[in-house]
Amino acid sequence: SWHDLYADLFPRASWLAAMREAHACAAAAAVLPFAAGVTAFPRAWEAPLLARSADPRRAAAIRREAAGSAARPVVYVGLGGSFPDAGRVAAALFAGGAPLPEAAFIAGRGLGGALPGALAIPPDDPEGQDYLAAADVAVVKAGYGTVAEAVRARVPVVVLHRPGLAEDRAIAAEVERLGIGVAVPVIGGRVAGDLAGAVAAALDRRPAFARLPERYATDGAGAIAGWIVAHLRRPGRVAGRTV
Numbered sequence: 574s575w576h577d578l579y580a581d582l583f584p585r586a587s588w589l590a591a592m593r594e595a596h597a598c599a600a601a602a603a604v605l606p607f608a609a610g611v612t613a614f615p616r617a618w619e620a621p622l623l624a625r626s627a628d629p630r631r632a633a634a635i636r637r638e639a640a641g642s643a644a645r646p647v648v649y650v651g652l653g654g655s656f657p658d659a660g661r662v663a664a665a666l667f668a669g670g671a672p673l674p675e676a677a678f679i680a681g682r683g684l685g686g687a688l689p690g691a692l693a694i695p696p697d698d699p700e701g702q703d704y705l706a707a708a709d710v711a712v713v714k715a716g717y718g719t720v721a722e723a724v725r726a727r728v729p730v731v732v733l734h735r736p737g738l739a740e741d742r743a744i745a746a747e748v749e750r751l752g753i754g755v756a757v758p759v760i761g762g763r764v765a766g767d768l769a770g771a772v773a774a775a776l777d778r779r780p781a782f783a784r785l786p787e788r789y790a791t792d793g794a795g796a797i798a799g800w801i802v803a804h805l806r807r808p809g810r811v812a813g814r815t816v
Contacts, residue, residue: 574602577610581739600804603797606789607717609743618800621793624721627706632726636707639692640677648772649708650688651681651701651719652733676772679704702726710775712768714759715741720748724789729778730754731771733764751789752781 576592583589596613603620604611611617639647678691681701694704705711705719706726713719715734723730734745736758745756755771755778757764782790 574611574613576613578739581609582737600807603800605717605721605793607720607744607747609739619788620797620800621788621791622721622724623793623797624718624725625700625702626792627702627722627726628700629706631700631703632706635679635692635704639679639707643675643677645675645677646709646776647677647679647707649679649681649705649711649713649728650684650691651705651711651713652684653681653714653716679708709779710772712772715744717744720744724753724782724785725792727779727782729775729781731768731775732756733759735759751785753778753785 574596576589576596579586579592580589593613597615599614601616601618602611602614604617605620606622636647678688680688680691680693681704682694682696684691684693692704694701702722702725705722705728708728710729710731711719711723712731713723713733715732715738720730720732730748730753732745732748732754734741734756736742748754749756755775757766757768757771759765
């Protein structure tokens with residue numbers, strides 16, 4: 574929740590009490606996997622994974638376009654438009670002597686220029702999950718949406734995380750706990766550690782998806798929708814009235 578994220582950054586802030594009071598007005602919270610904290614809500618339910626599903630046929634076609642006729646690994650790199658160290662990421666993955674010199678690459682939005690020769694997602698294509706699902710491993714910044722889509726597609730991840738942010742720490746720690754990827758820190762806007770080595774290690778993590786807890790292995794859209802509808806049908810108090 575916003576309260577927990579800000580409390581981690583500004584533990585003595587005077588306005589945290591007002592934020593906590595606002596959160597406490599909710600009847601309950603549906604907590605998605607990888608959450609960093611929800612201490613301000615009166616009740617919390619551990620919801621299943623919620624993520625967009627890829628089109629398998631389209632993902633296969635994208636993979637063929639990225640890899641060509643060669644049998645080589647495909648690496649998806651999705652860092653968002655504001656990631657500060659895209660150039661270093663590209664250098665670490667493309668530099669001579671890297672563990673994956675023969676890999677093919679798919680570049681997320683805003684990265685086409687930093688990853689020469691990579692298959693870039695067209696700006697007008699909203700189905701980025703199809704490109705992620707075409708890969709053998711995904712290098713992504715710590716964020717629920719992309720990591721959840723990778724889990725849904727059963728693509729191992731290298732998570733670039735900022736240790737100073739609770740959300741990033743939670744996502745990175747859970748990825749490693751589940752065994753579905755490798756966490757690499759970003760300190761002072763710079764990637765720290767052997768990124769190419771992490772990609773090579775993540776390629777071996779695919780078997781872990783067969784052992785995921787049910788919460789991570791199912792599509793949570795229907796369960797979450799049902800939970801919301803059930804809450805809407807319950808009597809409650811709004812502005813002094815029973816509704």
